[in-house]
Amino acid sequence: MADGFRFGAGPAPEVLAYLDGRGLSQSFDWRDNYGADHAYAFTVAKATQVEVLSGIHDEVQRAIREGLPFDAFRKSLAPKLKKLGWWGKRAEIDPKTGETVISQLGSNRRLKTIYWANTRTAYGAGKWTRIQRTKAALPYLIYRLGSAREHRPHHADKENIILPVDHPFWTTWYPPNGWGCVCWVRQITQAEAESLGGVTDPPEIATTPWTNKRTGETRDIPVGIDPGWDSNPGKERHRTLAKHLAGHLDAAPDHIRRAAMTDLVGSQAFRRVANGELAGHTVFAPAAVVPESVATAMGSTTRVAFLSTADAAKQLGKGRAFGPEFYTNVQALLDSGEIRADRSRKDSTDFAAAGLIGGAWWRVVFRVTKAGDEIFLKSFRRSSENQIESYRKRGEQLSN
Template sequence: MADRLIPRQALEYIRNKKLRPAFSYKDVWNEEHATAFTVAKAMQLDVLSDIKGAVEKAIENGTTFEQFKKELKPTLMQKGWWGKKKMTDPLTGETIAAQLGSDRRLKTIYSTNLRSAYQKGQYDRTMESDLHPYLMYRIGPSLRHREQHVRWNNLIRPKDDPIWNYIFPPNGYGCKCYTVAVTEARKQRYECDGVPAYDPGARKTVRVPVHTEAPKMTYKVYENVRKGIIERIPAGITPGFNWNQGKSDRVFSLMQALAKKLGADSDIANFDFLKTVYDNQIFRTSFQSFVDKSFSGQHKGTEITPAGFLNAAVVRWLKNNAGIDVGTNTVIGLESRLIKGIKATRHGIQKNDAEILLDTMLNGKVYWSRDGNGNKAKDSLVYLFPVNENEWFQIAVRPEAKVNGISAPFIRSVGYKPNSTIENMMNQLTEIK
């Protein structure tokens, strides 16, 4: 890993993770790893922080494992997190001889985190590229490979194929598999001539065939008793790795990609399609989960989720009347900091407001509000939707904003307004039709 270029996204992926002490690796499961940095039996925050800091440094500097171990091992030994010690499982009350730090565990921590971060960066760059519509699965330089991983070697499938939700590497501890972004022209060349691969027996590079047909998946049932989860896991995938490292936390980016494909000047059919996507129960459940996690404190304020989109009429009006060209950035984002469970923000929403917020975004009337003091930075779109006979729900949206490096319209405030206030507001707003 040290000799590979680490994308910026890879370092941010690790840096944005929050410390999550856990007794067992089963306590933090699948997609939870996207936002949580954890090491089994590392129950002390200072120990976990030291390990995370060392991983971040290794990713940023391309540090070899030997250097990583040399710098981290003395610190862990000094703090008593080394060798075997008796620990009590907080879930079961059982006392066991727990393995804390060891050279082997450091190797696992190093390789798993670096490879996960690299693949996250690789996935982000591939999904953002219009030139690379495919991903190719490649096995790594291990002496021995898992049988199923060998079968997936040199598999080329569209980058949005659902199969990557299950087999995107790494797919287990010590797995060195990775993906490569592939253009249409390169895919055709590989299909014709094969892909170059080093043959250790012949000690030279040869060309081996690729395969493009979706493989037939077989599954096994696995129960994580600590989480109360029973799931079907594809053969060849280690339990706990049954998720896409790259796709995690990419709901917003995926919605942006969908809106971009449809075009900013979407016709009514495309508008109805996007509306159907946002109104789908699966999306609504995901949105409610985002609100719940923000309210409970699992989200810390910097996370974002799609909450709506600018339709074609709004996009054209902004360009022609407000001099604002949003381009293809039409997906409207909501920051978790606006959920009132995080802090007492007067512009935030309550836990039970998720449904009405989406209804307002999809079905509300849209207006343009100019700042009374002429500050264009405070000009905003206003979405209004009647809640009952006495009040309305109001959402103010900044049409141009940048949050966490993402340029898009973002919600700036939400709230309920009585009829009298709305009537006065409408006299000062410009309706967009």
């Protein structure tokens, strides 16, 4: 694999934002985190030790932030992985099958793959954010081949395709489109698009079924794109992450879901969202698990509620007088408080939980999206007994 990818003296702010919003994900096999999950969670197959995964993650971030070439990345990371015992081949038990397999852990070749995949993905996601911000002046993308000696035929067929920024084509055919792919896109003006022959007729995207042997899931992927690379790493990445995470939590046993939520609300990522540190970026942090009966009554297909950066900013703007650690009270209100639908607005999809915690009244308001597939925490504040009594008139009681 040619080591031809380089960052400049420092990556664009959009690339750093992508890194800041990307979490850690442990996996034994790359297929355990397939497709879109790769864009939203940093994962290295068989790096199941948190210390190993964190070490790789930190070095990848440093390489991108400082514009380090692969040799510098390898020289810094390899000794650390060897010290942790994550190097060479080793017999391991596959947690999914229970079988003993010989696993290739760290190696120079694996480090090159890790470096390439993560730098290219981060760059692509950051570039997509910039494309969205400037699409009024530069409304088109043109598909270009990279500097590889040979190109995949289906990639070569896409060269010089010109389509609007928001055309569905870019949902899957946005580089990189496979392991080692060095294709790229250039954003252009309408005048340049016309000078190059105008907008291309959208190509027919042939697909082929591919079965993930780890999960049993079968999905259609575009012919010419490697499995796992058929998603745009920057397109609505945080909303997609939220839906994927909600799906995983919804499917988990209740005690695991609750334990995971406690860890998530206490995480640095949640604190950064709640404190407004990621203002200007679209990030969704899991905040609580809604009782099943309440989710059903409100027409929601998920039980996981998220706090968005936009809603956190509104709460801060209204003078929120407490720190993010108080958001642990949100789950307590859902577990033991009084939950009511809020029918004060026509076609309202809001519901609220209220109660006494530590001698003080609290109230939290949630909103279910019209599609019913997302729940957002819209308001969280201290209240009073008189206010709670007034709120009781707004809708029927749902729980407790």
